[in-house]
Amino acid sequence: MLRRPFFWIIAVTIAVFAAAPRGTDVELRESLLLAAVYITLASNVNLMLGYAGYVNFGSVVFFGLGGYFCVYFMGTLGWSIAPALALSGVAVSAAALVFGLGILRLRGVHFALATIGVNEAVQAFVTNFEPWGGSTGIYLSPELFQPLGGPGQALWIIYYLLVAIMGVSLYLSYFIKRSKLGLGLLSIGQNEDAAVVLGVPAPRYKALAYSTSAFLPALAGGLYFFKGAFVQPADAFDLTLSTEAIVITMLGGQGTIVGPALGAYLYEELRGWLLTSETFANFQLVVSGVLLLLIVQFAPDGLMGFFYRRWPRLRRVFE
Amino acid sequence: MSALLEVGELSKRFGGLQAVGSLTFSVGEGEILGLIGPNGAGKSTVFNLINGVFAPDSGRVAFRGMDITGAAPYRVARLGLARTHQIVQPFAGMSVLDNCTVGACFGRESLPLSRAREAAREAAQLVGLEKRLDAPALELTIAGKKRLELARALAARPALLMLDEVLAGLNPTEVAHMIEILRTIRGRGVSILMIEHLMQAIMSLSDRIVVLNYGTKLSEGPPAHVANDPAVIAAYLGDPGIVQRQPQ
Numbered sequence: 001m002l003r004r005p006f007f008w009i010i011a012v013t014i015a016v017f018a019a020a021p022r023g024t025d026v027e028l029r030e031s032l033l034l035a036a037v038y039i040t041l042a043s044n045v046n047l048m049l050g051y052a053g054y055v056n057f058g059s060v061v062f063f064g065l066g067g068y069f070c071v072y073f074m075g076t077l078g079w080s081i082a083p084a085l086a087l088s089g090v091a092v093s094a095a096a097l098v099f100g101l102g103i104l105r106l107r108g109v110h111f112a113l114a115t116i117g118v119n120e121a122v123q124a125f126v127t128n129f130e131p132w133g134g135s136t137g138i139y140l141s142p143e144l145f146q147p148l149g150g151p152g153q154a155l156w157i158i159y160y161l162l163v164a165i166m167g168v169s170l171y172l173s174y175f176i177k178r179s180k181l182g183l184g185l186l187s188i189g190q191n192e193d194a195a196v197v198l199g200v201p202a203p204r205y206k207a208l209a210y211s212t213s214a215f216l217p218a219l220a221g222g223l224y225f226f227k228g229a230f231v232q233p234a235d236a237f238d239l240t241l242s243t244e245a246i247v248i249t250m251l252g253g254q255g256t257i258v259g260p261a262l263g264a265y266l267y268e269e270l271r272g273w274l275l276t277s278e279t280f281a282n283f284q285l286v287v288s289g290v291l292l293l294l295i296v297q298f299a300p301d302g303l304m305g306f307f308y309r310r311w312p313r314l315r316r317v318f319e
Numbered sequence: 320m321s322a323l324l325e326v327g328e329l330s331k332r333f334g335g336l337q338a339v340g341s342l343t344f345s346v347g348e349g350e351i352l353g354l355i356g357p358n359g360a361g362k363s364t365v366f367n368l369i370n371g372v373f374a375p376d377s378g379r380v381a382f383r384g385m386d387i388t389g390a391a392p393y394r395v396a397r398l399g400l401a402r403t404h405q406i407v408q409p410f411a412g413m414s415v416l417d418n419c420t421v422g423a424c425f426g427r428e429s430l431p432l433s434r435a436r437e438a439a440r441e442a443a444q445l446v447g448l449e450k451r452l453d454a455p456a457l458e459l460t461i462a463g464k465k466r467l468e469l470a471r472a473l474a475a476r477p478a479l480l481m482l483d484e485v486l487a488g489l490n491p492t493e494v495a496h497m498i499e500i501l502r503t504i505r506g507r508g509v510s511i512l513m514i515e516h517l518m519q520a521i522m523s524l525s526d527r528i529v530v531l532n533y534g535t536k537l538s539e540g541p542p543a544h545v546a547n548d549p550a551v552i553a554a555y556l557g558d559p560g561i562v563q564r565q566p567q
Binding site for chain 1: 370372391392393397401404408409410411412413421422424426431432435471472475
């Protein structure tokens, strides 16, 4: 593990994220924070999309539910951040396992549609769920930042935690890819019928991957909405974020490990530029849509897939 | 010879078509049983019923004394029953080695990854793919993909191997090579149930043959007996001299 260049590439990435924004450079920190969230979401979407070949269009449901659980545990029940986050992750993973056992019988387009259905259903439920504030959502009191040393310091702590979650996501992608579970998922992605005949317990593996892909995005969602001190259904379950996670994964290269990270970084840069440019400010999503079309049409393997085809040796370095 | 696989009164209907009707046969320990019959006789369906791709309408399948009727294919594979497909089903984007590793990882011995790689290498070597281990499966020729099907199934170290037309589409040299491989596999104590249209091959390899027609058993017995059965000649072979003229 330590001898593989890949391990160090991730370590350096984490170190750069952690060290780059200094004291007052809040703007860079916010930009990198979003990149870290994107990388976390894309890496986890990749577990289903890149490995098992299942497109999860509703992955934002994990992020949003994580946010809701965490904000609810902290704001209403008065828990401190560590147990609130941990239990949010566990709760969302467990919910994903239940959803997964239901919808993973479906394949291809039907599965993709069902994932949107799950997100919509959860959003509809939360919108009508009074303990979670219904359609108005939950506000957190600024006092909740006090145990972390006030709002200023709390934002830095949240940033470092998100970078850590991003790092764990990347390492997890790597470990799964190199494991028996990963081999089984990849074979399911290639030809599920043949995989099952060879003994791959596809129903269990897919549910496991789906549930695993929920855990870290739930933590990221918990931190993200804690940071904003506010969560409401329209933000928490916004399908835009799901779509962006897929664009990022496809852009960087589905099934690769560095791909989602590279894609997320490029996408966040592009998005920042588009949002601040006068011409494109309102067309940011149009651009992602066109980007996705172009990738699917001309480079279904994404950037890393393109690089690996040209220089096959790179595959061993970057995975 | 105790029975490894027992198929009893197995039936399957697709709409108005009785694909398999009340079929009974067994495969003994260490035996090679040939399954032959005209196109559409239900041979591949029998395989699909045995390994759980389809659930039978009635009847039962027992493997190593366990009832596996209607069990999921991955459970059946785990018990030591491996199969190949008539139409090859490689994991096209994965390397030959990874393809075989899947077989070894999830087959009878359910090996951990590192030992599965060893078993996969052995299986690839046995079928003569040892020089293509890192090649993506999609780059193999048809003969190569057929061998990969076999290697993947073998890597699982099965007790029973079900082969669905592994010789179809191969040229005579490749057929001769494949027959050598099958004899080697048999020499290692693996029982084989094989579907084949190539009469010379199946007649020389099989200990016994079951002939299917319209999903029911037309005849059963040693190759010479089956080849001379008037019912088989009328329905399938069409020429009683076929065995005598093609000794192996």
